[in-house]
Amino acid sequence: MPDNIKPKDDALRQVMRRRKERRPSMELPKEVEDRVMERICAPDKVKSEERRVKSEERRVKNEERRVKSEERRVKNQNVFLLAQLYDSSLFTLHSSFFTLRSSLSILRPLIAAAAIACILVLAETMIPEKQKEDISAIVAKVEIHQPVEPGTNTKREHPQTSVTDTQIASLKKRGLPPKTEKADKIENVAHDPIEKTEVCINCELDAMADELTAMINEFENQ
Amino acid sequence: MCDIFPTFVPICSERALRMITDDKTLIERILSGETEDFRHLMRRHGGTLLAFIESVVGNREEAEDVVQEAFVMAYRSLRQYDSRKASFATWLHRIAYHEALHWMKRRRLPTLSWDEDESLLNHAEDSSADDWLADATEEQLQRLDEAVSQLSPYDRMLLNLYYEDDLPLKEIAYILDSKADILASRLRRIRNRLKKELQKNR
Secondary structure, three states: OHHHHOOOOOHHHHHHHHHHHHOOOOOOOHHHHHHHHHHHHHHHHHHHHHHHHHHHHHHHHHHHHHHHHHHHHHHHHHHHHHHHHHHHHHHHHHHHHHHHHHHHHHHHHHHHHHHHHHHHHHHHHHOOHHHHHHHHHHHHHHHHOOOOOOOOOHHHHOOHHHHHHHHHHHHHHOOOOOOHHHHHHHHHHHHOHHHHHHHHHHHHHHHHHHHHHHHHHHHHHO | OOOOOHHHHHHHHHHHHHHOOOHHHHHHHHHOOOHHHHHHHHHHHHHHHHHHHHHHHOOHHHHHHHHHHHHHHHHHOHHHOOOOOOOHHHHHHHHHHHHHHHHHHHOOOOOOOOOOOHHHHHHOOOOHHHHHHHOOOHHHHHHHHHHHHOOOHHHHHHHHHHHHOOOOHHHHHHHOOOOHHHHHHHHHHHHHHHHHHHHHHO
8 A cells, every 4th residue: 555655756755855955954953952961961960869868868767767666676575574574463462362361361260369368468467466366256255155045054154254254364464454344244144145145245345445445545655 | 081181072072973873872872871972863863853843843942842852751761762663763753753742732732643534544545646746847846835835734744754754654654653554545645635736726
């Protein structure tokens, strides 16, 4: 098909050649050349500069990233250590708690026993020796006291008289006046066991009160 | 030598330009880093390219801008140039033509697709113009010249490439991104139109 255009050297070709000859010779202006060269060469310089800046930026970024990763690593390590510490402390706390609880279960009766012992010791130390004896004696007398059968020997069956005597004797020994009135009263009511018991108790209480008063006085004097 | 004595640079450049006559050698030098050698290529092909682009865009200043863009584009794509496909001049024309089309699209100017016109060209097959143009008088040649001036820029461009630059249709098809058959039909149509114009004036 392209061959159908031939012959080329016809009138049209002549006209076109003439046109070309008529046309002033075309040359690329120097300014265009320079602009092209400027655009060609400038990117190289710009690129090299950009490349340098970019590489520098990349280096700085890498450094920052490295520092950050290091910080993160240290932080993670700290957190890990903290967690470990927390775990271990928690474990220790748990074990201590259980130990304490088990110890407490063992200690509780011991503590209770110790507390009781302390109370007893305190009580022992607080009460004077003599009074203790008296109280025990009184308690013994009260406990021993039995209803007396009529017609029995009161002197033998009612030891309160002898108790009162010993009490008086002890009072005498301590330099206190003997309770003669009370002793008389006891003697008077010796024939009635119940009344005698009441009297005895009252006498004892009075005696104790007197004795206490005497002790207080003695203490004050001292 | 040129590095030691900078005053000898122009002499060296001229000498080098005289020595390097081949486009391929120049291209190799440019690719190896001798960017300044691209100036020689521009001087060698700039004029032809400017004329070609001026025939497309119809304006000298605009043509210079398009050629400038074309040369920059050519430099950037220099590694893609394959000398087996086409000569460097043809490759440059192709780049410049596409730059011109791009320029026209940006300015919303109507562009021609050679392929779209194929159906119309097939109807215009008439070889009678060949006989008529074969022998023409001087008066006919003058009227023909006037008729050529009235052709569209695209048709003038095709005539320039085919008759003035004497490029084969295959290369023109490569430049214009078309097919040789289509361009041949287009040329026949132009010739018939010119014949009709001349007959009218007669």
